[in-house]
Amino acid sequence: MPAWATSLRALICLAAIGAASVGAAQTSDLVSRNAxxxxxxxxxxxxxxxxxxxxxxxxxxxxxxxxxxxxxxxxxxxxxxxxxxxxxxxxxxxxxxxxxxxxxxxxxxxxxTSVYVLIVPRTGDLAGVETLDDGRLKGRRIGIIAGTPPAAHMARNGLIGMARPYNLVVDRRHENPAQDMLDDLGAGRIDAAILWGPLGGPLVKSSYPEMKVIPLVGETLPPRLFFxxxxxxxxxxxxxxxxxxxxxxxxxxxxxxxxxxxxxxxxxxxxxxxxxxxx
CATH class of the missing domain: 3.40.190.10 (Periplasmic binding protein-like II)
Structure with missing residues (x-):
């Protein structure tokens, strides 16, 4: 085989190896294999x-x-x-x-898939509420994490005036707005609370048995409350x-x-x- 042909073959082999390496890098993610x-x-x-x-x-x-x-x-x-x-x-x-x-x-x-929830005392007239346009919520103090989607629904239904806002972006090593909100509900400082279901539901189950969790699945107008x-x-x-x-x-x-x-x-x-x- 001529020398030029041998060199060409070597270059082709090297190119193929290089392409395979690139392909491996693209398809083998750089994640740990040990943990x-x-x-x-x-x-x-x-x-x-x-x-x-x-x-x-x-x-x-x-x-x-x-x-x-x-x-x-x-x-x-x-x-x-x-x-x-x-x-x-x-x-x-x-x-x-x-x-x-x-x-x-x-x-x-x-x-x-989960949804925002309304949390109320297990006994009392708010226990039957299913949507935020329910007249029983009028004039009530409702806790809400500031800037979350349910705030828009509260505004639409005239519930913002007496709302109590809690901080959205916090370092939870030092501040816990969801727990503070539920503590305020238990103490009567607010009448109801609205939280993201995967946060509020487990908190109520573990620590607030006197409260009821109501998934807000009946809200049809934007913004959506499920994710x-x-x-x-x-x-x-x-x-x-x-x-x-x-x-x-x-x-x-x-x-x-x-x-x-x-x-x-x-x-x-x-x-x-x-x-x-x-x-």
Whole structure:
């Protein structure tokens, strides 16, 4: 074989090897093979906390078990800079709960849908309320996390004037607006509270048995009050996303059981009806 042909063949082989390496880099995500590395808030009970008592901690344990890996956490307050300092800094590889469609992460398939809830005393006339246009809410002091979607519904129904706002973006190691709101409800400082269901439902179940959780599935006008929840991974990590999607699909009943046991109100994908626990 002529020398030029031998050199050409070598170049072709090198190019093929290089292309294969690029392909491997594109399809083999740079995630840990030694641990299920989770980005999480250390003080966001009942969702997650450093004692690993939240339901997202339990979900992380389930996924780690299915992967045959230990769980390893990177703790950071879930406020401004959370994704930048955890997932995008490659300190961890997955956020267990993230709203579908958020541009900061690549979303997996959603594994549950939930909705904002109205929380009222279990006894009394407000226990029968189902929508925010109910006349029984007129003139009542209602707690609301400032800037959240239900505030627009409250304004539409003339409920903002006596509303009591609580901070939205906080470091929960130092401030806990949801718990403060429920404590105020228990003490009679407000008459009702509106919270994101996956936060309010488990809090009531664990610590406020005298209160009733009412999923706001009857609100038909915008903004919507229901959201589909996914896991979040780094943009571009399609292989890792597909692996998690497969785990979600195969273990949905176990995921549902953890969420229901925690007290998370599950609704259908259109947010129009509460899902009953599977028998």
């Amino acid at each position: 299920f590395r989770v980005c999480a808030d250390p003080a966001n009970f009942p969702i997650s906390d450093k004692a690993e008592a939240g339901y997202e901690n339990e979900l992380a344990g389930l996924f780690a078990q299915k992967l045959g890996l230990p769980v390893r956490y990177t703790w950071f307050p879930q406020a401004t800079g959370f994704i930048r300092n955890t997932l995008n800094a490659r300190q961890c590889d997955v956020v267990i709960g993230y709203a579908q469609g958020h541009e900061l992460v690549l979303n997996t398939n959603h594994y549950f 589909r929840i996914t896991m979040g991974v780094r943009q571009g990590e399609k292989v890792w996303q597909r692996k998690l999607n497969g785990l979600i699909r195969r273990h949905q009943e176990e995921i549902d059981a953890i969420l229901i046991e925690a007290g998370v109100p599950l609704v259908n994908d259109l947010g129009s009806g509460v899902l009953e626990p599977r028998k």
